[in-house]
Amino acid sequence: MIQKKVCMVGVFGTGKTSLVQRFVHSMFSERYLSTVGVKIDRKPIQVDGADLTLVLWDLAGRDGHEDITASYLRGSHAILYVADGTRRETCDQLPELRALARGAAGEVPEVLALNKSDLKERWALAAADEQGLSRAFDLVRTSAKSGEGVEEVFRRIGRATLAIKEARS
Amino acid sequence: MPDDRAPWESAPAPVLAGNRPDPSAEELAELRELLLGPERRRLRELEQRLDAIGVSGEELAELLPEAIALRTGRDRQLARALAPTVEGAISESVRRNPREIASAIFPVLGPAIRKAIAETLAGLLASINRTIEHSLSPRGLAWRLEAWRTGVPYAQIVLKHALIYRVEQVFLIHAETGLLLAHAWAPELKASDPELISGMLTAIRDFVADSFAREHEAGGLRRFSVGELTVMVEQGPRAVLAAVVRGQAPDSLLERLQDTLETVHAQFAGALADFDGDAAALEPARPLLEECLTTVVSTDQARERRGARAWLPWAIAALLLMVLLGGLAIRSHRRWSRAVTALESQPGIVLTRAERGGGRWRFAGLRDPLAPDPAAVLAGAAVDTAGIEQRWEPYISLQPAMVLARARRVLAPPTGVAVALTGDTLRLTGSAPLPWVITAGRASLPPGVAALDLNGVAPEIPADLARLAHEIEGQRVLFDIGSAALGGQARSVIAGVATSLQRLDAGVALIGARATLELIGRTDPTGSDSANQTLSRERAEAVVAALAARGVATGAARVSGLGTSRPLTDGSPDERARINRSVSFGVTVR
Numbered sequence: 135m136i137q138k139k140v141c142m143v144g145v146f147g148t149g150k151t152s153l154v155q156r157f158v159h160s161m162f163s164e165r166y167l168s169t170v171g172v173k174i175d176r177k178p179i180q181v182d183g184a185d186l187t188l189v190l191w192d193l194a195g196r197d198g199h200e201d202i203t204a205s206y207l208r209g210s211h212a213i214l215y216v217a218d219g220t221r222r223e224t225c226d227q228l229p230e231l232r233a234l235a236r237g238a239a240g241e242v243p244e245v246l247a248l249n250k251s252d253l254k255e256r257w258a259l260a261a262a263d264e265q266g267l268s269r270a271f272d273l274v275r276t277s278a279k280s281g282e283g284v285e286e287v288f289r290r291i292g293r294a295t296l297a298i299k300e301a302r303s
Numbered sequence: 304m305p306d307d308r309a310p311w312e313s314a315p316a317p318v319l320a321g322n323r324p325d326p327s328a329e330e331l332a333e334l335r336e337l338l339l340g341p342e343r344r345r346l347r348e349l350e351q352r353l354d355a356i357g358v359s360g361e362e363l364a365e366l367l368p369e370a371i372a373l374r375t376g377r378d379r380q381l382a383r384a385l386a387p388t389v390e391g392a393i394s395e396s397v398r399r400n401p402r403e404i405a406s407a408i409f410p411v412l413g414p415a416i417r418k419a420i421a422e423t424l425a426g427l428l429a430s431i432n433r434t435i436e437h438s439l440s441p442r443g444l445a446w447r448l449e450a451w452r453t454g455v456p457y458a459q460i461v462l463k464h465a466l467i468y469r470v471e472q473v474f475l476i477h478a479e480t481g482l483l484l485a486h487a488w489a490p491e492l493k494a495s496d497p498e499l500i501s502g503m504l505t506a507i508r509d510f511v512a513d514s515f516a517r518e519h520e521a522g523g524l525r526r527f528s529v530g531e532l533t534v535m536v537e538q539g540p541r542a543v544l545a546a547v548v549r550g551q552a553p554d555s556l557l558e559r560l561q562d563t564l565e566t567v568h569a570q571f572a573g574a575l576a577d578f579d580g581d582a583a584a585l586e587p588a589r590p591l592l593e594e595c596l597t598t599v600v601s602t603d604q605a606r607e608r609r610g611a612r613a614w615l616p617w618a619i620a621a622l623l624l625m626v627l628l629g630g631l632a633i634r635s636h637r638r639w640s641r642a643v644t645a646l647e648s649q650p651g652i653v654l655t656r657a658e659r660g661g662g663r664w665r666f667a668g669l670r671d672p673l674a675p676d677p678a679a680v681l682a683g684a685a686v687d688t689a690g691i692e693q694r695w696e697p698y699i700s701l702q703p704a705m706v707l708a709r710a711r712r713v714l715a716p717p718t719g720v721a722v723a724l725t726g727d728t729l730r731l732t733g734s735a736p737l738p739w740v741i742t743a744g745r746a747s748l749p750p751g752v753a754a755l756d757l758n759g760v761a762p763e764i765p766a767d768l769a770r771l772a773h774e775i776e777g778q779r780v781l782f783d784i785g786s787a788a789l790g791g792q793a794r795s796v797i798a799g800v801a802t803s804l805q806r807l808d809a810g811v812a813l814i815g816a817r818a819t820l821e822l823i824g825r826t827d828p829t830g831s832d833s834a835n836q837t838l839s840r841e842r843a844e845a846v847v848a849a850l851a852a853r854g855v856a857t858g859a860a861r862v863s864g865l866g867t868s869r870p871l872t873d874g875s876p877d878e879r880a881r882i883n884r885s886v887s888f889g890v891t892v893r
Contacts, residue, residue, distance in 0.1 A: 174502035
C-alpha cells in the first residue's frame with residue numbers, strides 16, 4: 135500500500151481542521167493541535183485506479199505568535215495550504231508560509247484550498263486576487279460546510295504525489 | 304637497490320661481468336659501450352619522450368586500478384601515502400554531512416560495540432525468557448487448575464500472575480516522513496490504525512526534539528510510559544523502531560530493538576533510501592519485527608527465589624498422608640481386634656481361622672445353631688460386615704450357656720420357672736401348671752444334661768381337684784378309746800372320702816397325673832407308747848381296708864401309725880384327746 139505524507143498549513147482559523155474532520159479517518163482529538171501542535175489523520179483515496187493513503191499532518195494554525203513547527207514538515211510528499219476566502223489576511227500570509235514550508239520540506243507539490251466558499255456574501259477576494267493566487271498555486275475552492283471541492287483537493291494532492299514519483303523514476 | 308633499477312639494466316650483467324682475474328675498469332666499460340651502446344641511447348631517448356608527453360586522464364583511468372592493485376600487492380607504500388588524504392577526506396565529510404557517514408557505518412558500529420560488551424558480561428546474564436507452557440511446577444499446575452475452574456484461557460492466567468513484560472506491537476517507521484514501513488503485533492491483540500500511531504509517534508518525537516533540543520542531541524526520545532504500557536523507541540538514520548511493551552520493560556529490550564534496527568538497516572539499505580511511500584519493499588522486514596514480540600514470565604525467577612523452601616509443601620503433604628494412612632491402619636487394626644475378640648468370646652461360636660488381606664477379611668469356624676448370628680455379633684461390636692467372608696460349620700456346644708439355652712428350648716418352661724445348671728444337673732424352681740410339670744418330667748434330656756430336678760417346682764393343679772383334695776384332707780375317722788374298730792361315724796366318713804377319692808382319681812387321670820393317698824393313724828396320750836404306736840397303725844390299716852372294700856385303689860396308699868408323736872393340737876384338752884383317736888388323710892397329686 136502506498137502512503138504519502140501531506141502537511142496542511144494555514145493561518146489559524148482558516149478551517150483546516152473542519153476541512154478534514156468530515157472527510158478523513160480521525161483517531162486523535164483536536165487537543166493534540168494545541169498540545170503538540172499537530173494532529174494526524176488518514177485519508178484513503180483512489181487516484182487513476184490506484185489505492186493511496188494520504189497521511190495528513192494537520193499543523194496548528196499560525197496565529198502571529200507561534201511559528202509552525204518546522205520539523206513536522208520534514209519529509210512531506212506534498213503541502214496543502216489552506217486559506218480563508220472571507221479573510222484576506224490569510225492569503226496575504228501565504229508567501230511567508232510557503233517559504234517556511236519549502237525551507238523544511240523542499241520543493242514538493244503544493245495545492246491551495248481556498249476555504250469557506252459557501253460564504254459568498256462575505257467573500258473578501260476580488261476575481262483579480264484569485265487569478266493571482268491561481269497563478270502561484272494549484273488552487274481549489276473548498277467548503278467544509280457544503281463539501282464542495284474537498285474530495286477534489288485531496289485527489290489533486292494525491293495525483294501530484296504520484297506524479298512526482300513517476301517523474302523521479 | 305635492485306628495485307630502483309630498470310629491469311633492462313640488470314639483465315645482461317651476469318652474462319658479461321664474468322669473474323675474470325684482472326679485467327681493468329676501462330676495458331669493461333669499453334666492452335659495455337661496444338655491445339650495448341646503441342640500445343642504451345635509444346632507451347634514454349624514449350624515457351625523455353615519455354616524461355615530456357605525460358599520461359592522459361583516460362590512460363590513467365585505465366591503468367590506475369591495476370596499478371593500485373599491483374602496488375598494494377607489493378608493499379604498503381601506497382597505503383602510507385594515501386592515509387593522510389583519506390583521513391582528511393573523512394573528517395571533511397563528517398564536518399560537512401555527518402548523517403551520511405553515520406548511516407554508512409551504523410550497521411557495523413553497533414554490533415561491534417555490543418559484541419565487546421556482551422563478551423565481558425557473558426555468563427553474568429541468565430536467560431529468563433522461557434514461557435510457562437512447558438512448566439510442570441506446582442505453581443503451573445495451580446494456574447492450570449484456576450484456568451479450568453474459571454474458564455479463562457490458561458495463557459491469560461499466566462499473564463495475570465507471572466507476566467514480567469510482553470512486547471505487544473512493533474512499528475518500523477520511516478524516519479523522515481513518519482510513514483509506517485512495517486508493523487507486527489501480538490496475535491490476540493486488536494491493532495488500531497498503526498499508520499496514524501506511526502505518524503503521531505513521529506510527531507511526538509519531533510515535538511520532544513524541538514522542545515528539548517540539547518537533550519535530544521544525546522539520544523532523543525527513547526521511552527515513555529502510559530499506565531502499564533511503555534513505548535520504547537530506537538532511532539536509526541533511516542528508520543525508527545518503536546515497541547509497545549506491557550509490564551516491566553527491561554533495558555535489555557532496547558538492545559534487542561537496536562539489534563533488529565541495525566539488521567533492518569543492513570538488509571534493506573536500498574529500500575530505505577529509496578522509500579517514497581510504498582511500503583511493499585519493506586514487507587519482508589516484518590518477520591524481523593515479529594521476532595521482537597516476546598512474552599517473558601517470571602517462572603525461572605520465581606523458582607530460584609522459592610527454591611530453598613520448595614520442598615516444604617511436599618513435606619507437609621507427605622506428613623499428612625502418612626498420618627492419614629497410619630490412622631487408617633490403626634483404625635483397621637482396632638476393628639479387626641474387636642471383631643476377633645467378639646467372635647472368640649461368643650458362646651456357641653468357635654473361631655478356627657481368622658485372616659485378612661487384599662482388602663478382605665475371612666472368618667471360619669464352628670457355630671452352634673442356637674448361638675447368635677456371627678454377623679449380628681460383629682455388628683454388636685460396631686464392625687461393618689461388608690467385605691467379610693464367613694464360613695461356619697454347625698456343632699453342639701456344651702458350654703453352660705448353650706446347654707441352658709438348649710434346655711429352655713426343649714422344656715419351654717413357663718414364666719414362673721427358673722432354670723439353672725449345677726454340674727450336669729438341670730434344676731428347675733418355681734411353680735408351674737401340673738400338666739407342664741408332668742411333661743417336663745417325661746421329656747428327653749438335652750445334650751449336656753444328665754439329670755433333671757423338678758422338685759423345686761410346685762405343680763399348679765386345677766381348682767376343683769384342689770378343692771376335692773382339700774376336702775379329703777379335712778376329714779377324720781374317729782375311734783373309741785383303745786379300739787381300732789370302725790363305728791357308725793367312721794363308716795359314714797369313709798364312705799364320703801371313698802367317693803371323693805374316686806372323683807379325684809378320675810379328674811387327675813384326665814390331666815395325666817396321679818393322686819397319692821396318705822393315711823395317718825393317731826392315739827390319745829393314755830397307754831404306753833408302743834401300744835399306742837401299734838394301735839395307731841391298726842386304725843390306719845382298718846380305714847385302708849374299708850376304703851379298698853369300697854372300690855378305692857389303695858395300692859399306692861401310704862399308711863403310717865404315729866402313736867402320740869405328732870398329735871393334733873386344735874380344740875380343748877378333752878376334745879384334743881378325742882380327735883387324736885383318729886385316722887386323718889393327706890393327698891398328693893403328681
